């Protein structure tokens with residue numbers, strides 16, 4: 438059963454097309470990683486799904502209703518980002534109490550335990566928290582809300598590596614105990630990988646790829662060998678990336694499907710796996726040029 442359906446969803450922001458006829462469906466009780474480069478449209482998509490923004494055109498359904506200004510969606514969808522708009526005058530403990538009053542499935546025990554674990558003080562004001570601590574508190578709020586759908590927009594922004602690790606673990610444990618639908622946008626796919634079931638890659642406001650993580654892990658292979666050989670051998674294949682890695686040596690990443698791996702090895706090329714994280718980087722790369730070109 439799908440809890441999110443987007444059909445030809447376009448969102449224009451002035452002259453910018455943030456989402457461009459985007460089509461996606463999200464299954465109930467899955468954790469999806471939303472991956473894309475800066476400006477790809479991730480936040481725009483999440484805000485539309487949370488009912489905060491209205492699309493310019495297209496059809497959106499979240500929990501079977503149009504999310505924009507929907508009470509059903511407000512009560513059952515949590516949108517967590519690093520600029521949560523909590524009232525300035527409320528202390529952290531008052532914010533958690535407000536969460537308890539608003540969300541039907543709110544888990545006070547979980548909120549309290551995480552609050553203590555991460556050493557928050559009940560009288561602190563949200564506006565006085567450091568960036569990483571604010572993200573940590575927002576994460577606690579998002580998990581404790583236990584909404585049917587939780588949308589985390591770059592939730593680990595500002596967190597140090599150890600807190601990011603704790604966050605991932607807390608999220609996984611709570612999800613396993615209370616399965617629900619989560620979409621997490623992040624620039625740290627390698628750290629999130631073990632949590633994710635599906636990956637949705639967006640580029641220029643369109644869905645480029647939406648597959649289970651295992652499919653992405655096996656999506657591409659790396660070939661290293663004599664430049665002339667590698668470059669010639671990949672001409673009729675779907676190439677994601679090429680780089681000269683040494684004297685007369687080329688590394689090419691190609692879509693795995695239909696590649697005769699044994700033949701490549703026999704010809705003297707080294708065949709290596711390509712991580713899901715790297716696949717996403719290569720898929721969302723600029724089509725021409727790279728940072729090296731700036732220094733030419």
Ligand SMILES: Nc1ncnc2c1ncn2[C@@H]1O[C@H](COP(=O)(O)OP(=O)(O)OP(=O)(O)O)[C@@H](O)[C@H]1O
Pocket residue numbers: 450451453454455473474475476477478479480481482
């Ligand atoms: N309020 C706005 N006014 C004008 N343009 C906007 C506005 N919000 C977003 N955009 C533009 O829409 C596009 C998509 O932005 P969005 O924030 O959705 O990207 P993103 O994938 O979340 O990026 P990032 O990874 O940097 O957070 C960008 O080109 C951005 O500049």
